[in-house]
Amino acid sequence: MEQTAQTEQTEQALEWLLERLTLCDRRITPQRVAVCAAILTHNGHPTPMEIRDLVWQSNRSISQATIYNTIAMLEEFKLIRKLDIAGSEHTHYDLNVAAHINVVCKQCGRISDVHTDMIEALFGFVAARSNYEIDTGAGLIVYGICTECQQVQNAHTED
Numbered sequence: 806m807e808q809t810a811q812t813e814q815t816e817q818a819l820e821w822l823l824e825r826l827t828l829c830d831r832r833i834t835p836q837r838v839a840v841c842a843a844i845l846t847h848n849g850h851p852t853p854m855e856i857r858d859l860v861w862q863s864n865r866s867i868s869q870a871t872i873y874n875t876i877a878m879l880e881e882f883k884l885i886r887k888l889d890i891a892g893s894e895h896t897h898y899d900l901n902v903a904a905h906i907n908v909v910c911k912q913c914g915r916i917s918d919v920h921t922d923m924i925e926a927l928f929g930f931v932a933a934r935s936n937y938e939i940d941t942g943a944g945l946i947v948y949g950i951c952t953e954c955q956q957v958q959n960a961h962t963e964d
């Protein structure tokens with residue numbers, strides 16, 4: 806049941822993405838569909854390499870250049886967003902372009918999303934205090950240690 810719901814959700818998201826590309830006057834090629842589908846299947850914050858490997862799992866004939874060009878195109882149209890994670894050698898992409906908080910584990914690099922209405926209020930507060938025009942689309946990145954890494958840490962200290 807859950808699987809079906811998820812597949813349906815991914816299919817709807819894929820349709821939405823392809824619709825946006827059409828609106829941006831981009832042709833819908835099988836290669837572009839494959840890249841969009843791979844990004845949606847990942848459902849997290851994939852790196853270009855992770856997207857490439859997912860595409861290659863279903864279609865090995867698509868070149869890396871095509872895949873990376875499609876990723877760049879999606880970014881250009883703001884359908885995905887580049888995340889600059891401090892200390893990470895890889896670029897990550899966020900599929901969720903709505904303002905939210907990305908919590909990054911400093912140990913394993915895992916990225917979790919936190920959605921809250923408070924982010925709007927927080928941006929408003931920052932704007933008022935700083936007089937800056939805030940780029941709300943950039944969201945927020947917060948660093949910490951995820952629960953799994955906390956457990957590893959605790960196990961070590963107990964030794």
Ligand SMILES: [Zn+2]
Nearest residue numbers: 910913951954
């Ligand atoms: Zn971690």
Ligand SMILES: [Zn+2]
Nearest residue numbers: 899901907918
């Ligand atoms: Zn995110």
